[in-house]
Amino acid sequence: MSTRFTKWLAGAVLGATAMVGATFGARAEETIKIGVLHSLSGTMAISETTLKDVMLMLIDEQNKKGGVLGKKLEAVVVDPASNWPLFAEKARQLISQDKVSAVFGCWTSVSRKSVLPVFEELNNILFYPVQYEGEESSRNIFYTGAAPNQQAIPAVDYLMAEEGVKRWVLAGTDYVYPRTTNKILEAYLKAKGVAADDIMINYTPFGHSDWQTIVADIKKFGSAGKKTAVVSTINGDANVPFYKELANQGIKATDIPVVAFSVGEEELAGLDTSNLVGHLAAWNYFMSVDVPENAEFIKKWQAYTNNPKRVTNDPMEAHVIGFNMWVKAVEKAGTTDPDKVIDALIGVSVPNLSGGYSTMMPNHHITKPVLIGEIKADGQFDIVSQTPGLIMGDEWSDYLEGSKDLISDWRAPLKCGNFNVATGKCGGSGK
C-alpha cells in the first residue's frame, strides 16, 4: 500500500514538475511583450486609436522580420478610456501583471503626468509620441514628440521672417500644454522686441464650439494696421468649429494666417479645407514629405488599414522612430531588461520618415527637422519651409525664468533630469 502510495506520489510530483517545467519552458520561449496604452474610447479616442493601430502594424512587421533577440513580439493593448487616473492604473497593470518590456502610449500631458510616478516606481520605459510643453525630464520616459523649440519657436520665426507678422494672437485650449507653450512663446516674442500690446492671449474650454466672439475679437485685434497672425494651441474637437467660424467670417490666410500645433492630416480629414487654404501647421513630419522612406510607410499603412485614403501624421512618425529606437537599443543591450535598455537607448540613431536620421539625446529627447506646411485644398500640407539641419529637443526652455539654467543628462556620471548649471547642483530648481 505504502509503496503504491509512494509510487503514486512520486508520479504525481514528477508529473506536476514536468507540467510546471513545461509552462516555464514555454514561457521562456514565449514572447517579448510590449504595452500599448492609448485610449480607444472617450474623447481622446479620435486621436489615439490610430496610434494603437500603428503600434500593431510595427510589431507585426518586426515579427515578420524575425522579432527581436530571436523572440516574437506581442502587443498588450489596454484601453484607458480617456480617463487620466485610469491611465496610471492601466500602466501599473501592464508593468506588474503583463510584465511588458516597454510601453508606447499617452497623448495628453495630463495622462503622461498621471503615469509618470508609476513608470519611475516600477522602473519601466514609456515612449511618449506627441508634441508637449517641455519642463519635464524623467529617466523612464522617452519623448519622441516635439519640445517647444522643435515646433512652436521655429513656427513663430517663420511667420516673422516670411509673413512679416508684428502682432500675435496666442489662442489655446485651457490646460497645461497651451498654457506653458504660450508662456514660453510670450517670453520669446518679448525677447524679440514685440510689445505687450501686440500680444493677445486667449483660452477656451475643451470642446469649445461657439467661436463667434473670439473670432470677431481676433478680427478686431488684426485691424490695428500691423500684420497679425494667430498661433493656435487649440486642441482636439474644438478645432473644427474654430476653422469653420474663421472661414465663415471671411478671414483668409492671406489676411490673418493661423499656425496650429495640434492640427494635422487626421484632424483635417473631418473638415472642408477649401476655405482654409494657406493656414499653417508646424510639425516634424507631414504626409506630403516627398522621400522614398515616407512613400513606403504610407503604402504599408494604407495596406495594413485596408483603406487607400487613410492619412498619416506626426505622432505616428514619432511612434515609428521610438519603436525602431527601442528595437535597436534592445539588440545593442542584448536584453529587454528596461534598466539596461534605458541606458542603451541614448545615442541610438534610426532613420526618420523625412529622409534623415533621428538620434536619442542624453536628455531623452530626439533630434528632428522642423517643417512648416500650408493647408492645401485636398487636406494635405504643402511644405513651405524646412529647417536646414536637425533640431535637438530642449526639455527645459531657455526662455522661462525657472528653467533656463536647467539641463537634463541621463548619462553615467551626471544622471540627473534637472541639473542646475548656475548652482552646479542636481534638482536645483524647477520640478
Next chain:
Amino acid sequence: MVISTLSRLRRLCLIAMAILTLAGAGAIGQARAQDVQDTLKLFSGSYDDIQKGIEALAVSGQPTAIEILQALTDNRLLAGADGSLVYKDAAGALHDAATGTVVAAEPAGAKPVRANNRIRRAVEAALGQLTLVSPDPAKRLEAALSVFKSKDQTALPLIETALARETDAKVKTALERAKAALVLYGPGEEPAKLAAVEVIAAQGDQDALAMLAATPSPSPALAAAIKDASDAIEGRLALWSGVQSFYYGISLGSVLLLAAIGLAITFGVMGVINMAHGEMVMIGAYTTFVVQDIIRNSAPWLFDYSLAIALPLAFLVSGAVGILIERVIIRFLYGRPLETLLATFGLSLVLQQAVRSLFGPTNREVGNPAWMSGAFDLGGLTLTYNRMWIIVFSIVVLFVLMVVLRRTAFGLQMRAVTQNRRMAGSMGIRTNWVDMLTFGLGSGIAGIAGVALSQIDNVSPNLGQGYIIDSFMVVVFGGVGNLWGTLVGAMTLGITNKLLEPVAGAVLGKIFVLVALVLFIQRKPRGLFPQKGRAVER
C-alpha cells in the same frame, strides 16, 4: 516692383530700337515674345522668382495673364522641367501659357507651380489690377477691394480710368476708396491725403481703421485728421460690438434651444432623465453625414438640398431609436429616476461606442451647402449665414412643436397622460402607446437638432456629450414642462454667456453662468416658469 519697371523700360527701349532700326512689326513681336518667355520662366523658380513673375505679368499686357494667375491660385498651372508653362482650364484642357493655344500633352517633368500665402497675396493684387476693367461688376468690385488691400501704387492710373467709366454705384464707391487708399499711402500732397482720410473714414469699418492706423509718416495736420477719424470709427464700432455680443448671445441661445427642445419633451413633459439625449443629437448628425455621402457619390447636384433631405430622415432615425429605447429599457423604469439615469447613461456610452465602431473614431466631414456658408455685413456686424439660419430654424422647430402639443389630438392625449395617467387611461387613451410616441417625438426632435449642429460643430461620436449638460441646464432653468420656459431659459443663458465672454473670457464666463444658475435654482427650485395647478402634484 523693380523688375516690373525694368521690364517696362526694357520694352520701351526695345520698341524705340525697333523703330529706329526700322526693322518693322516682326521684330517688335519677336522682342515681346522673348520678354513674355522671360517672365514666364520665372514661374519655375523660387517663391521670390514667382512673385517677381506675377508682378511682371500684371503690367505686361499679356493677353493670357488673367488665366495664368487664376490657374496659379487653383493649382492648375504647370511648369515643365525646361521652364515652359502650361495651364489647365476649368474643363481640364491644357493651354500654352504664352499663347493660350491648346496643347496636347504636358511638357516633360511638369509639376504644379506652388503658391504660399505671399504668392497668393501677390496674385490677388495682380488680379485686382487686371480685372479692374472686367465687364462683370462683381469682378470689378472684388478687384477694387483687392487694390484697396494691396495698396499697389502702379494701379493708380488704372483706377482712375476705371472710375471715369464706372456706372455701378457700389463698385464706384469701392473704387473711390481704393483710390483714397493709394493716395494716402502714395507720395501725394497733403490736401489730397486729407480728402482721402475723409473718404476712408466714411467707410467706418475695421478695415478702414487698420488702413488709417498704418498710414506711413503722416504730417501733423494729417495725423490729427487721422486721429479724429479713427476716434469716430472706434466709437461707432464700440456701439456695434455691444449689438454684436447680443446677437452672438441669441445665436448661442438658439443652439442651446435646439439641443434642449427634445429634452424639454422627454424630461420636461414625461419626467424621464434621459442621459442618452445627446446621442440622439449625434445620430441625427450622422444621418446628415450619410445623406451627404450618398449625395456626393451619386447625385452631386442635389448637394444644396442635402439638409432638407436629411431633416425628415434624421427625425425618423432618431425617433425610431428613441422608440426602441423606450420599449426595451425605459418603460420598465418609469417612476424610478435613479435607475433611469444610470441605465440611460450606460446607454449613451453604448451608443457612442457603436457609432465609433461603425463610422470610426475620427470626425466625419459634413459640408455646408452654399446658402449656409459665408457671411454678410449689416451695419457694423458680420453675420454668418449658418448661425443666422440656425436661429430661424430653432424658432420654427419650437413653434411647430407647440402647435403639435396644443392643437393636435396626439398633443392632447400626451398632455392628458402626463397630467393624470389613470384618468387618461380610463378615458380610453392607450397610455402605453402615448408614452412611446412621446419619447419618440422628443428623440426625433433631438435628431433634427443634430442636422443643424452638424453645420457648426464636429460630427464625431462625442458630439452629444458636449450638449447634454447644457440641455439639462436650460430645461431646469426654464422650468420643467414648459416650452416657453425652455425658450427663455436658452436665450437667457446664451446671452448672459456671450455678454460675459468679452469681459471674463470663455472659461471664467462659463463658470460664472454655472454659479449664477446654481444660486438661482436654490432660490427658485422650479425654474423660471414653474408649472402651477394639479399637474405639479404628480
